[in-house]
Every structure is written in C-alpha cells, then in structure tokens.
Amino acid sequence: MRIGFTEDEYQRVREWLIAAIAHDPTKITEETLLENLRSDEWKLITTERAASVLQLCAVDGEKIANVLLIGGERNKSIREIMKAHVVVGHYLKALGYTKIVGQPRKEFNAVLQRNGFQKGQEELFKEL
Secondary structure, three states: OEEOOOHHHHHHHHHHHHHHHHOOOOOOOHHHHHHHHHOOOEEEEEOOOEEEEEEEEEEOOEEEEEEEEEEEOOOOOHHHHHHHHHHHHHHHHHOOOOEEEEOOOHHHHHHHHHOOOEEOOOOEEEEO
C-alpha cells in the first residue's frame, strides 16, 4: 500500500479513477482531481489492484477522512480495498482523525456495512 501522489503512480491507477469519476462526473473532474492531488489537498492511496482518494478535513472541530473516489481492477480489488482501509484507519486514528465517511455506490453498501461502516443521513461512516 502506498500513500501519496506521484505522476507515475497516478498514471498506473488512472484508468480506475477515471472509471470511478464516470459514475458521477458532476462531482469531480480529472482536472480537479489532479489539481488537488498535486497540491496535496487530497491524498492518493494505492494498492496493487486499487486506488482511492481521500480528503482530510475538519467538520465542526472533528477531524474526518472523506472518501472521494475508490476504483480498482474489476472483480479483484474489493478485498484489497477492505484490507487497506483497516491500515489507513489505524494511520488516521494515530493522526487524530475520528471517522472515515463517504457516499459509496449502492453495490458497495453491504460490503462496507459488514466491515463496520454505519448508515448516516446521506453517507456511510466508520468510527476510528
């Protein structure tokens, strides 16, 4: 697992991230994605078969990790993503973050809930 942006790593996982953007292109464009990754506003996390983009922020004084995108090799990435989220969760908790939140596609809800995520108003979240 890698945390951090490089042009080479982005090119390796670009296809997966573009596919994730395609599910709702009104929220994020590739231009916005690259701008925020290059400025370190958003964090790129990659595994061999998957990639995710996090926005680390504070809401009402609470430090949260907002999952903006997740993509990966079709039918081979979900296990890697779930293993990586545990490691990333420990890392974020050590930095003082209290939650991971996101608005996943409906087909991922059951898997995420089996792995400790709960339903919020419009998102799923996991306490760290």
